[in-house]
Amino acid sequence: METKSMWEATANLSKCRQRLKEHEECDVVIVGGGFTGLSAAYHLQQKKCKTIVLEKNYIGSGASGRNGGQILTGFVDSMSSLAKKKGLKTAQQMLQMSLDSIDLIEKIITENDISCSFKRTGHLYAAYKPAHLDWIKEEQEVLRRDFKYHVHVVEKEELKNELKTDFYHGGCIDENSASYHPFNYVLGLADAVEKLGGTIYENSEAIRIVKTPKKKVVIETQEGKVTANHLVIVTNAYSGDLHKTISRSVVPVESIMIATERLPEELVSSFIPKERAVFDTKHMLYYFRRTPDNRIAFGGSGRSISKDTTPLYQKLQQGMNSVFSELENYKVEYQWSGKVGFTRDMHPYIGQLEDGTHFAFGYAGHGAAMSTLMGKLLSVNILSENKGENPFEKNDLRPIPFYSQHGKVVGLMKYYFKVKDAIS
Numbered sequence: 001m002e003t004k005s006m007w008e009a010t011a012n013l014s015k016c017r018q019r020l021k022e023h024e025e026c027d028v029v030i031v032g033g034g035f036t037g038l039s040a041a042y043h044l045q046q047k048k049c050k051t052i053v054l055e056k057n058y059i060g061s062g063a064s065g066r067n068g069g070q071i072l073t074g075f076v077d078s079m080s081s082l083a084k085k086k087g088l089k090t091a092q093q094m095l096q097m098s099l100d101s102i103d104l105i106e107k108i109i110t111e112n113d114i115s116c117s118f119k120r121t122g123h124l125y126a127a128y129k130p131a132h133l134d135w136i137k138e139e140q141e142v143l144r145r146d147f148k149y150h151v152h153v154v155e156k157e158e159l160k161n162e163l164k165t166d167f168y169h170g171g172c173i174d175e176n177s178a179s180y181h182p183f184n185y186v187l188g189l190a191d192a193v194e195k196l197g198g199t200i201y202e203n204s205e206a207i208r209i210v211k212t213p214k215k216k217v218v219i220e221t222q223e224g225k226v227t228a229n230h231l232v233i234v235t236n237a238y239s240g241d242l243h244k245t246i247s248r249s250v251v252p253v254e255s256i257m258i259a260t261e262r263l264p265e266e267l268v269s270s271f272i273p274k275e276r277a278v279f280d281t282k283h284m285l286y287y288f289r290r291t292p293d294n295r296i297a298f299g300g301s302g303r304s305i306s307k308d309t310t311p312l313y314q315k316l317q318q319g320m321n322s323v324f325s326e327l328e329n330y331k332v333e334y335q336w337s338g339k340v341g342f343t344r345d346m347h348p349y350i351g352q353l354e355d356g357t358h359f360a361f362g363y364a365g366h367g368a369a370m371s372t373l374m375g376k377l378l379s380v381n382i383l384s385e386n387k388g389e390n391p392f393e394k395n396d397l398r399p400i401p402f403y404s405q406h407g408k409v410v411g412l413m414k415y416y417f418k419v420k421d422a423i424s
């Protein structure tokens, strides 16, 4: 079984970038070579601001190269819930930003001719229980009435036009969502940064932050260092000890994925005829889609207490087969995992700490869309073009209580959600 992500295994040719070995200087040093960091570098370079990106492993080795490639509107919290918590005006602004994030990705892909199979496929939010369709309908009404935003409810009887399964009880279509090959997008974004004059170092873990009296910051790696005017840390769910305030404000939750062997065209297009990005209402959700090379990529929640992860992947495969029973006759060729970053508010944070560090993280499974926009907003903040004017701005990060116990807490939450899926 191949454990490299299917996206990495099927990606366009990529170059190996050098390790930082010298003392470099730039305007902005960015720690983390995922969508957020590369988008920040891209937008800064467009404004002739000299950037250096430091990536601990290689481009796309974090969540950006291992996700489901579903570029979704909205957030993990429903818009009606966000309206209650934040007020309608702010929630409206949030929804608009999620739509803008998809437009921005499309624009970058077009302008830089990035070959990553971007397609406005729309998404299908599938109801796991009949009662879930009722609250999908209520949400549709809130979206129409309060947000002037239109999604389309699909009743159980019509669902066969969208999905070849009896597993779900209807759902809801949002035509604005999209999908892409995430590894190819992150590679294309890295190339675009370099074309604009930015520098990317791989295998260059930032291990220490040193402040200088001249209001500059020095980031040290094992073999080199960078002196810059501004520091951006966008390590998200892969944050280590570099900056404790940031790493203790993001909860990494593992998600696992499998991908089948290539399937006959007729079969794969019968499963999801309109190529929707699909996710469901289960608390322990499933998310899945057709890939550009005719596989089904299927994801779910998957932290294991034991070191043997085989049962987790087997369980996910059983889940996939219970959605599409014909897949029992086909092999799973890839399995992989990655970390998704959550905040205590379950929506992204972006901001600048008192020590001057800029950050953005915590997209909670909606980062394929939001991260590119957050990277752009980081550039806007650094260039002081629009500071503090978006609803995700947060300058007082407070560490999550019992942070060191988060693994156990996440495990317990998952057990609770499994029980909830069974009974509600």
Ligand SMILES: Cc1cc2nc3c(=O)[nH]c(=O)nc-3n(C[C@H](O)[C@H](O)[C@H](O)COP(=O)(O)OP(=O)(O)OC[C@H]3O[C@@H](n4cnc5c(N)ncnc54)[C@H](O)[C@@H]3O)c2cc1C
Pocket: 031, 032, 033, 034, 035, 036, 037, 054, 055, 056, 057, 058, 060, 061, 062, 063, 064, 065, 066, 067, 068, 069, 070, 071, 072, 204, 205, 206, 207, 234, 235, 236, 237, 238, 239, 240, 242, 255, 256, 257, 287, 299, 337, 338, 339, 340, 341, 360, 361, 363, 364, 365, 366, 367, 368, 369, 370, 371
């Ligand atoms: C299995 C899985 C499925 C997902 N599916 C979806 C989906 O379908 N749709 C969706 O919207 N979102 C999805 N997500 C979430 C999405 O992938 C992320 O929100 C997004 O990629 C985050 O991008 P990022 O740039 O902030 O972080 P990352 O891509 O994780 O980048 C952070 C980078 O920082 C580097 N780093 C860490 N420490 C250091 C250091 N000290 N020095 C230098 N570099 C460092 C890491 O190596 C990493 O490359 C999924 C995530 C996973 C794991």
